[in-house]
Every structure is written in structure tokens, then in C-alpha cells.
Amino acid sequence: MSLYVPILVLAALSAVFAVFSIVMGSLAGPKRWNRAKLSAYECGIQPTPQPLGGGRFPIKYYLTAMLFIVFDIEIIFLYPWAVAFDRLGMFGLVEMVLFIVTVLVAFAYVWRRGGLEWD
Amino acid sequence: MSRLAWAAAQIHGESTARSVRALAAADPTLSSFGHDTWWLIVLKVAFIFVFLLLMTLFSIWAERRIVGRMQQRPGPNRAGPFGLLQPLLDGLKLPLKEDIIPLGVDKILFILAPIISAVPALVSFAIIPFGPEVSIFHHHTPLQLADLPVAVLLVLAMSSMGVYGIVLAGWSSSSPYSLLGALRSSAQVISYEIAMGLSFVAVFLYSGSLSTTAIVSAQAHGGTFHLFGAVGHYPSWFAILLIPSFAIYLVTMIGETNRLPFDLPEGEGEIVGGFHTEYSSMKFALFYLAEYINMTTVAGLAATLFLGGWRAPWPISVWSGANSGWWPMLWFLAKVLILLFGFFWLRGTLPRIRYDQLMALGWKVLIPGSLVWIMMIATIRVWRRQGGSTALYIVGGFVLLLFLGIVWVWETGAERRQAMLAGVPGDEQAAEPDAGLGADQPRQPQGFPVPPLDLPHYHGIGVSVTDHPAAGRTLLDTGTTSNSKEVTGA
Numbered sequence: 087m088s089l090y091v092p093i094l095v096l097a098a099l100s101a102v103f104a105v106f107s108i109v110m111g112s113l114a115g116p117k118r119w120n121r122a123k124l125s126a127y128e129c130g131i132q133p134t135p136q137p138l139g140g141g142r143f144p145i146k147y148y149l150t151a152m153l154f155i156v157f158d159i160e161i162i163f164l165y166p167w168a169v170a171f172d173r174l175g176m177f178g179l180v181e182m183v184l185f186i187v188t189v190l191v192a193f194a195y196v197w198r199r200g201g202l203e204w205d
Numbered sequence: 206m207s208r209l210a211w212a213a214a215q216i217h218g219e220s221t222a223r224s225v226r227a228l229a230a231a232d233p234t235l236s237s238f239g240h241d242t243w244w245l246i247v248l249k250v251a252f253i254f255v256f257l258l259l260m261t262l263f264s265i266w267a268e269r270r271i272v273g274r275m276q277q278r279p280g281p282n283r284a285g286p287f288g289l290l291q292p293l294l295d296g297l298k299l300p301l302k303e304d305i306i307p308l309g310v311d312k313i314l315f316i317l318a319p320i321i322s323a324v325p326a327l328v329s330f331a332i333i334p335f336g337p338e339v340s341i342f343h344h345h346t347p348l349q350l351a352d353l354p355v356a357v358l359l360v361l362a363m364s365s366m367g368v369y370g371i372v373l374a375g376w377s378s379s380s381p382y383s384l385l386g387a388l389r390s391s392a393q394v395i396s397y398e399i400a401m402g403l404s405f406v407a408v409f410l411y412s413g414s415l416s417t418t419a420i421v422s423a424q425a426h427g428g429t430f431h432l433f434g435a436v437g438h439y440p441s442w443f444a445i446l447l448i449p450s451f452a453i454y455l456v457t458m459i460g461e462t463n464r465l466p467f468d469l470p471e472g473e474g475e476i477v478g479g480f481h482t483e484y485s486s487m488k489f490a491l492f493y494l495a496e497y498i499n500m501t502t503v504a505g506l507a508a509t510l511f512l513g514g515w516r517a518p519w520p521i522s523v524w525s526g527a528n529s530g531w532w533p534m535l536w537f538l539a540k541v542l543i544l545l546f547g548f549f550w551l552r553g554t555l556p557r558i559r560y561d562q563l564m565a566l567g568w569k570v571l572i573p574g575s576l577v578w579i580m581m582i583a584t585i586r587v588w589r590r591q592g593g594s595t596a597l598y599i600v601g602g603f604v605l606l607l608f609l610g611i612v613w614v615w616e617t618g619a620e621r622r623q624a625m626l627a628g629v630p631g632d633e634q635a636a637e638p639d640a641g642l643g644a645d646q647p648r649q650p651q652g653f654p655v656p657p658l659d660l661p662h663y664h665g666i667g668v669s670v671t672d673h674p675a676a677g678r679t680l681l682d683t684g685t686t687s688n689s690k691e692v693t694g695a
Contacts, residue, residue: 088239092351093331093359096250100327103254104320104491111300111487124308126380127482147388150564154395157572161402164579165358168409171583172590179587186576187608193573194612198619202568204561 149201160189232425233338233347235354235416241346248341249350253330260541261497265292268549275553296490304486307378314377319484319491322370326495326502329363332356332417333505336515336533348515348534349418356417357409360506361402364461367495368394371470371480374492378483386479389560390463390470396567397460397467403575404453407582408443408510421514444511449578451511453571455547458503460567462496464548466555467563504544505537512540573609580605 125132167174167182174181196202241249266281266289273280281288306315336348353359368391375387409415412423424441444451460467471479478484481492508514515533522528527536558566584602 089351089353091239092241092246092250093328093353095246096253096331096350097324097328099250099254100324101320103327104323107300107487107491108316108319111302111490112304114300115303115486116301117303123305126307126309126378127382127477143384143388147392150392150396153568154399157399158402161399161406164403164406165409165415168406169413169415171410171586172413175591176587179583182583183580183605186580187605190573190576190608190612194608194615197569197612198615200619202565204564 146204153196153201156189156192160186232422233334233349233352233418234422235352235414235418237338237347237418238349238352242344245341245344245346246350249346253350254327257327257330257498257501258494260501261494262292262296264497264500264545265295267545268552271546271549272553275550299490300487302486304488305483307380307483309379310483311377311379314373315483316488318370318374318377319488319495320370321373322367322495323491323498325363325366325370326498329360329502330498330505332359333502333509334417334421334514335537336531337529339531347418348531352416352418355415357405357415357420357506357510360502361398364394364398364499367499370492370495374484375480378480380483382477382482383480386470386476386482389476390480393463393467393470393563393567394461396564397457397571400453400567400571400575401457401461403572403579404450404457405510406575406579407447407450410579410582410586411443411446417509417514420510421516424513425516442511442513447511447582449574451507453575453578454507454511456566456571458507459548459551460563462499462503462548464500465552466558468557469560469563472557500545500548501541504541504548507544508537508540573612577605577609 163185164182167178171178269291270280270282270288281291284290284294306312331350332352334347334349334352338345338347340346371390371394372387375383375385375390378384408420412420414420414423420443424443426441459465463470470476471481476482481489484492515528515537516522517524517527517533517536521536526532580602
């Protein structure tokens, strides 16, 4: 656990710095109220009323996030395998080839169905 | 024998061969961590914090000067010597600006987002080694804040945390530009993070550890070869040993930090400022800080994982004292600065690429490429260590190649079919769509609904003059020629 203490100290210092600078920024700056200034940025026209979060967005981003999870899990599986590779020997290699081919089948399916296309 | 023990034995052999001074300051291992006294921890934390802030200020200055020089202008040169104080004064100016929180925003998340963005950026630098063990006030300690058995994983985790800051900033701003910028940014970062994570796997295969000190130690010595009775060393850096991994990492580290040519999230021509459109004052400064700190971190990680870390490069490493004491910090800093210069150079050179090209590069080139490379390197490694039953690997490799071939054929087949459906113009179709505009018009590419770019009324010449487009064009032509004459005459 003592390995993590310095990291936590650095995180604490960073958080204090970030909060301090935001508080300082809000205290030090001038405040001149202006309705146009406080509305969302738009190129000179009245901004379209947005639901919080901007409403709908292209489904592609959602799909990318889903694919990211699949591959992130693959990476998490690959790291311990890579570290223990010399001890696993051929067994490890065959197992990992099977696993990667399985993931590649899913990857090929997504690719073929146009999941990686942006238009 | 396990890989770690082997590395330790290597280091031991090296240090006995070295001078007495080198013996006193042996290379750190994972067991050298966790023994620091509290003031030493505070000292190191303060050092890393100040180092990152100074690197940020320096990077901003260097970037502006270098890009300026590349564009044949001086860049900032007024504040302080060579304009060095410019970023500091800009930083001091920002808190004095009005801190605008727009009306429609989710206030808590809006304020929290820059903090979530900045803190992980600072934290991930904790595991980057600056040098070997030195003596600070009679305490032997490695020049590194912390090391973990899963150190590199911490960097990946922290860069994923940074995505939360970006997404929440865009989501809470309730502005279409912010939302689109945040979505683009997060999709890009997570896509390139996969390729980045995969490019590390080969390094872990060779070093047998995720701990950064062990990775640096593993790059101490390459294999030896005998030439005319003398013993030489192969290059020991993973950047040379694992060139494809290094190349993939270099591309992903630019995509990961949203820098040019991959800075689509901040493409000001399309979406203003991206996710930080609505931010001002110190909140904006924190996003800016996080971006530059992330640049320093990925550059430091590249130096650590691929460029031998704090170890001196070849001509210097002949000197026996090069890898002990405080000198390694200089080598490390030089490597980081060279990589940062690469960032600025790219920015001065390359235009921004299109978003579909960006995602295609990440998903269709870098990810399959790294997977194949990992399989290759793993097969070669097993082969070299065990020999025997090579037929199995050949069959395995063949199956993999066949599989990739099938994927490739599918992909090109799909493209051809799509092109057929879209109706790629044959020769007989060529003149037809442009008939109204005259034959001299360059033909627009098919499949994209591009309006004609040179209609008469775009130039302020009314369509009321004539209905016939050819007459309009004549008017336009004479107008432009007379204008250009005026300009050249003046």
C-alpha cells in the first residue's frame, strides 16, 4: 500500500491546485452581467434552446464506445499474458492466438456491417 | 529463471563491472520504492508538480516560437528574454478575466469538468522515472516518485479518466458545439487508446513487467554479437527492437493528446473551440494545462518505454559515469524535449485530416496492425526460446494470414459494391450532369451532393440580368477581369 501513497499525495496536491485556481479565477475576475454574454455561444443569432446535454447525437459515437469496451477488455487480458509470457511458453501463445482470432471474428463482423464507417 | 531475476542479474553484473561510484548508486528495482520518508515524498511531489508546470510554460513558448519560425515570423519576443515570460504572463492574465458560467449549464458538472480533466493529467506523471538512485540529504532514493507492479496501467487509467472531464464539459455546457466537440474528442481518445494499449504489449513481452523501472532496466543491454573477436551490443532500445510498436505509439500519442494533425475536437473552422467553447478564465486554463501536461506525459512515456528511459544514448553511454548520479535527468529531459519538438514540427507541417480518415486510421490500420504484430513477436519469441514444433506456428500464422486476407477481400468487395450502387459515372455519363453549366466546368465528383461553386449570383451579379446561365457567366467573366485589372493597375 505504501507504493500508492506518493501517487495519492500527488493527486491531492493536483486537486487542491485545480480547486484553488478555479476559486481564485472566480474571485479575481470582474463580473459584468449581460444577457447576451451568458447565453450559449452562437454565431450572432439567438442560440437554439438546447435540452441539457444538447439533445440527440449521432449513434456512431455510442457504437464506438461499445467497441472500445470490447477491445479494452482484450487489452486487459493481453497485459498479464505478456508479463507472464515466458513462463506460459507455447501454451500461452496458442491460447492467445485462439482468443485474438475470436475477437477478430467479431471485429470483422463489425467492419463488414459498416460499423467502422463514418459518413 | 524469471525475467525479473534475469534483469536483476544483468544489472548486478553490469554494476560490478563499473566503477565504485556506480556500485554505490545501483539501478533501482521495484523493491526500492515505498521506503521514502514523508519529507522526501513531499519533495518529490513538489518537484513533479513544478516540473510539469514549467514544462507547460516552456512548451507553450517553444511551440509559438518554433511554429513562428516555420511560418517566417518571429513569434512572441517581447516579454522577457526571447519572449520566455510570455506564457507566464498569459497564465497570470487568465484569472483576471471574467469567469463566465452561461445560463443553461449544469453548474456542478460545468465546474467539476476542468478539475476532472487536470488532476489525472498531473497524476499520471508520477510513475515516469527521471533517473537511478541518488542520495538526497543522505537518503538513497530513486529519482522517481512512485513505481507500481502495474505502473503503465496507471497512465492508461488516468488518460481514460481525462476523457470524463472532456465528456462532462461538453455535456454540461448545453451548447451544440461543446457537445459535438466532446463526442468527437472522446471517440478519438478511446479509439487511439486501444491502439496505444496494444502497442505496449510487445514492450511488456520483452521486459516481462509493467513497472517502469523494470522496463528501463530491460533496455540497459541489447543482445551481444561477436565481430573479429570483439564483443558488440545490439541496440537495446525497444524503439529499435520493436520499430512497429514504436511507430504505432508515436501516431497514437498524437491522437491521444488531440494534437495536429488529429486535433478535430478543436477544429475551429467547424466547431469553434470544441468541448471548451463555453469555458473562460481559469477553467479554460485548466483544460489548456491538461493538454500540455498530457503531451509531456506521453512524451515521457515514449522515452521510458521505447527510448531507454533515463539511460544515456550510445555515444554518451561510453562514459562510465553517464548512467549514475544526476546526469540521467539530463538525458531523459533531452529525449522528452526532442519528442515535444516533434509535436510542434508536426503542427507546423501537416494540415488537419478529416474525421472519417482519423477513425479509419485508428480502427482499420492501427488496431489490426498491432494485433498482427503482437502475434508475430510472440511467435518469434516462443520459437527462439523453445525451438521445436515449428509446424504449429507456421500453421497458426497461415490461418491468421488467411483470416486477414478474407477480411481484406470483404472490405474491398464492399467498397466496390457500394461504388456500383452509387453509380460511378462511366464515360457516357460524364457530360450529362454538367450540361447546364457548360462543358468547360470541372466535373464534380459523383456521390456527394456538392452545389456548383461558381454560379453567377454568388458574385453579386443578379440572376435578374438574364435567365440564361451562359450569359450570366459572360457578365461574371468580364466583371472579374476588369476587377483584376484595377487591382493590378493600382
